[in-house]
Amino acid sequence: MIRTINLKDKIKELSKPWSPIEISQVNDQVVRLALYDGEYPWHKHTDGDELFYVYRGSIVIRVRGHPNITLYEGEIAVMPKGVEHSPKSIEPSFVLMFEPQALKSHGDY
Amino acid sequence: MIRTINLKDKIKELSKPWSPIEISQVNDQVVRLALYDGEYPWHKHTDGDELFYVYRGSIVIRVRGHPNITLYEGEIAVMPKGVEHSPKSIEPSFVLMFEPQALKSHGDY
Numbered sequence: 001m002i003r004t005i006n007l008k009d010k011i012k013e014l015s016k017p018w019s020p021i022e023i024s025q026v027n028d029q030v031v032r033l034a035l036y037d038g039e040y041p042w043h044k045h046t047d048g049d050e051l052f053y054v055y056r057g058s059i060v061i062r063v064r065g066h067p068n069i070t071l072y073e074g075e076i077a078v079m080p081k082g083v084e085h086s087p088k089s090i091e092p093s094f095v096l097m098f099e100p101q102a103l104k105s106h107g108d109y
Numbered sequence: 110m111i112r113t114i115n116l117k118d119k120i121k122e123l124s125k126p127w128s129p130i131e132i133s134q135v136n137d138q139v140v141r142l143a144l145y146d147g148e149y150p151w152h153k154h155t156d157g158d159e160l161f162y163v164y165r166g167s168i169v170i171r172v173r174g175h176p177n178i179t180l181y182e183g184e185i186a187v188m189p190k191g192v193e194h195s196p197k198s199i200e201p202s203f204v205l206m207f208e209p210q211a212l213k214s215h216g217d218y
Contacts, residue, residue, distance in 0.1 A: 002178055002192075005185040026160040026187050026207055029138055051135040055183070069111055074164070076114040078135050083111075098135055098207060 007033070007055055011094045020097065032097045039088040043107025048100035050079045057093020062086045116142070116164055120203045129206065141206045148197040152216025157209035159188045166202025171195045 005023050010033055013021060018040050020032035036059050052061065054071045061069040061077065064084035069077050079085055084107070087095075114132050119142055122130060127149050129141035145168050161170065163180045170178040170186065173193035178186050188194055193216070196204075 002172060002175060002186055002188065004178060004180060006181075007183040007185070024160065024185055024187055025158075027138065027157045027209060029136065029207070031160070031185070031207075048136045049134075051133065051140070063111060066111060069113060071113060072115075074116040076116070076133055076140070077111055078133055079111065098138070098140075100136060 007094070007096075011035070011056065014094065017089075017092075023096075025101070028101055029098055030101045032099070034095055034097065035092065036087060036089040036095050037092040040086060041107055042084055042086040044082055044084040045079070045099070046082060046106060047102055048081050050081075051098040052077050052079065052087075053096040053098075055094045055096055057095075058090040059093050059095060060088050060090060062088070116203070116205075120144070120165065123203065126198075126201075132205075134210070137210055138207055139210045141208070143204055143206065144201065145196060145198040145204050146201040149195060150216055151193055151195040152214045153191055153193040154188070154208070154214055155191060156211055157190050159190075160207040161186050161188065161196075162205040162207075164203045164205055166204075167199040168202050168204060169197050169199060171197070 014035040017035050017037035020034035024031040053076045058072045123144040126146035129143035133140040162185045167181045
């Protein structure tokens with residue numbers, strides 16, 4: 001049985017900010033969905049890139065040594081591995097993340 | 110420079126059905142966007158799973174030996190590697206696919 005995942009339903013399960021739930025796996029990658037509300041501390045991932053897709057809302061990702069990235073609904077950006085970043089929400093937002101299963105974070109949180 | 114990808118803009122580049130464009134890479138995976146319009150032949154991918162995300166529209170994926178999968182806007186399904194399938198559109202639709210960079214297809218097309 002191949003299951004389908006409905007994002008409109010899934011976001012109802014999310015009430016706590018910055019607490020991603022795993023919604024799918026594809027190869028050695030994992031798809032996570034999180035509520036972004038407020039600010040998340042500076043950190044970096046040493047094991048791989050992380051793709052952000054804004055399903056609902058709008059966010060800013062501050063990036064060490066680069067201009068801020070602003071992402072609106074339906075927009076995607078990829079954070080290269082090892083680059084320190086800190087996301088914050090412009091409004092409460094739901095964000096999909098694609099990243100390696102074993103992604104490790106290092107930072108201030 | 111980390112670029113942002115806007116799906117609403119990207120779909121304007123797609124006029125030919127079943128001709129995915131690569132919109133991003135993340136680790137050894139690639140993100141492709143395609144216009145689904147009509148039927149695509151039965152095939153399977155031997156190198157990895159393929160994730161489908163319906164950005165706009167609705168599609169049916171027929172799956173050998175399994176019930177059909179119907180995906181509406183904002184819905185996701187993962188086709189396990191080696192499983193023969195044939196997508197068709199219910200209406201002209203824009204679909205994101207996450208899959209290994211080197212995904213090989215085998216089938217009737």
